[in-house]
Amino acid sequence: MVNVEIDSKIKDQISIMALPSNTANKAEAFKNEVEGKIQKLIEEFSDGKISKEQFHAIYERYTQQLAIANQAMLSGNNKGVADAQTGPGTIAMRNALMGKALGMVIYHHKSGTILETLGDFDVAVTKISSTLNDFTMLLDSGKLLEAKTQKIEEQQWILFTPGTFTTIVTLFRNEPSKMQSQELKRLHHDFENANQNIISKEVVDKDKLGYPFVVIIRQRFKK
Numbered sequence: 001m002v003n004v005e006i007d008s009k010i011k012d013q014i015s016i017m018a019l020p021s022n023t024a025n026k027a028e029a030f031k032n033e034v035e036g037k038i039q040k041l042i043e044e045f046s047d048g049k050i051s052k053e054q055f056h057a058i059y060e061r062y063t064q065q066l067a068i069a070n071q072a073m074l075s076g077n078n079k080g081v082a083d084a085q086t087g088p089g090t091i092a093m094r095n096a097l098m099g100k101a102l103g104m105v106i107y108h109h110k111s112g113t114i115l116e117t118l119g120d121f122d123v124a125v126t127k128i129s130s131t132l133n134d135f136t137m138l139l140d141s142g143k144l145l146e147a148k149t150q151k152i153e154e155q156q157w158i159l160f161t162p163g164t165f166t167t168i169v170t171l172f173r174n175e176p177s178k179m180q181s182q183e184l185k186r187l188h189h190d191f192e193n194a195n196q197n198i199i200s201k202e203v204v205d206k207d208k209l210g211y212p213f214v215v216i217i218r219q220r221f222k223k
Helices: 008-018 021-046 052-075 079-086 090-096 129-140 178-194 214-220
Strands: 100-108 113-119 148-153 156-162 166-173
Touching (some): 052 090, 100 178, 129 166, 156 178, 166 178
């Protein structure tokens, strides 16, 4: 008797050819669909549209679905594919993990005081004071500051957005995406330009300040 060892790839091809055509086609179609979703997910993360937290959770789900599709192609059992297609949707997962701004404080570096609180900012001062002090020292030395994101509790994140005179500290439910961070940076830039004559002084007349952030807190992020 002659033993012939068949290459593993050839074995897979033989297994697939042996499947009923509708089973193989359905599994392959599902696999192609998931692979397309993975590429779209990668692009969204690269463009800053979703957070790292969203990316990890959804990518894991798609990887599990790919494994189900591959198993179905080998075994001829479509049940796993049907279950994966009718399970919890990734849209619901994406929405559940989307960053939502709950409130913010505007910190003035020259006076070392909080100028205003917008929305619901239920964060102990001790959790933000160290970073704000560091930012003040760096500003005094003329160094360029970058935004900083920090997880403080489960599903609670704070985003520090520094400027020339002030820093915005925004409380988020879930991790903010790069796009949300960039939007707050834009609004902060507009805030400082609109109020430069007021916030450049050590004593600030708060009643004269205009807040571009109000629309964000009241409308977009609180939906």
